Amino acid sequence: MTGRPIIEIENLSHTYMKGTPMEHVALKGANLYAEEGECIAIIGHTGSGKSTLIQHFNGLMRPESGKVIIDGEDLSKKKVDLKTLRQKVGLVFQNPEDQIFEKLIGDDIAYGPFKLGLPLKEVRERVKWAMDVVGLDFEEMKDRQTFALSGGQKRKVALAGILALKPKILVLDEPTAGLDPKSRKELLDKIKRLNKEEKLTVVFVSHNMEEVAMLADRVYVMAGGTDVLTGSPKEIFTDKEKLQHHQIGTPETVQVLYKLTDLGYQVNTEAFSVTEAAEEIMKVLAGKKEGSEHVQRI
């Protein structure tokens, strides 16, 4: 993280179908701040405004009221260079089938770089690189038809198409929904590496708390169109009252630890990974052993 702000959102509001009987307030004074190279997770229930919020990042939606500044550029200005903005901010939608339109996988991923006017050789290299990042074999898959892909494969193609634009900010809406455990792990590792090594700023919406715990530097919790809570995954997942109040789920491991604390076991609920959680439980099991010896000694 460089300490330089790259996303600054202040007091953002948005109402769908304003002035009609179908009027619906999606955002109400939402705030979000990200530094260059940070990895931010946005969590919250359906209808809490997550998707509306992220569509403001690349100018798909313009601020109705409030401030949206991306990489120093104020998007509430009348004239915004959308082409440059969208090259800078890559947005991968939740439903990958929404953004795949070419017949062949390779062509679909190459579409963006071609539109940027890059030379063929560079386009080819970028496609190859992007396919490698998402775990699609270039030679095997580039000439496959996109319609015959499985849901998880489509998701990878959509992500590769965005990565090939080499954005500064990568915005992902539920990046691993529908992926098998191995693809999920691989993709998360790759995103993490892009984030850490290439200083790519990542903002992702997720309901999968395992991936929030693994990936995010900071978490924003959305409810009723605004940000109600922010902090590191540790701060969020260890605050039991707030978790319950906002109905936030926890990783399966943490869920087990909480159940054990309810039963009176003194386990530290800050352990997110399987190994950490298991070690935490073993401490208690081993501790008890020493404890019982202690009792015997008395």
Add this chain to the structure above:
Amino acid sequence: MESIIRLENVSFSYKINEKTKVSVLKNISFSIFPGEYVAIIGHNGSGKSTLSKHLNGILTPDSGDVWVHGHNTKDVNKKRSIRQAVGTVFQHPDNQIVATIVEEDVAFGLENIGVPREEMKKRVDEALNVVKMSQFRHRPPHHLSGGQKQRVAIAGVLAMKPDCIVFDEATSMLDSFGRKEVLQVMRKMNNMGMTIITVTHHMSEAAEADRIIVIEGGQIVMDGPPREIFKHKLELENLQLEVPSVSQMAEVIHRKFTTFSKDIIQESEFIEEVEKFHKAEVGT
């Protein structure tokens, strides 16, 4: 016992370009019996979604046959009764909700098959009751949470009184609360006698089923109760799958405390094992 769904040497391939076909299902045969709760797992592109679309004739095999209550899914005249016997709940709740009011959405399928008004009302009431969405019946569905929407979609299928429901990754877009809600409904319907088939990437969800079918390269590579399947940790990892996280935790603990059982697939079992182990240690 008479099977509900029987697959006989089913093969299916997609044409990927002018010259090449990719075979997705290869000579698959199995039967689903009334009252079973079956999870189908496999990595992305293993063929499980294609397989689930064969179970009620959304797709029909290139070779081989699928029989639903003895009717061949290739028989166009039987399509309606096949779809009525085996319903599907899809991944995206938004894609399967059609009406602007919850109860109208649940009634949609019934209107299509011309169920009389009184009967329709009764079935909608019952279905909403099972999925615990009765108090939302007059609400517009688009303000509901993902789990609630998915339960409305389930009610719509349930109102058609199928014998079997196929859940095609029906929880993958839901948060842990929504997933729990839907899993409870699945369990409840199974207890009521409904046959449940669920396609999932969540191993903790597959652990809830009575039987797991593992698909790899368009073929069945394992078929058995979850406890048996999840004993094969390495094989599953080679198939790009995993065991539930509680099983992984139990294994780590078992390595240090050998009396701690590693044969654990559900959260409640894990907690019980900690308690049991803890008590035993206090006793010594």
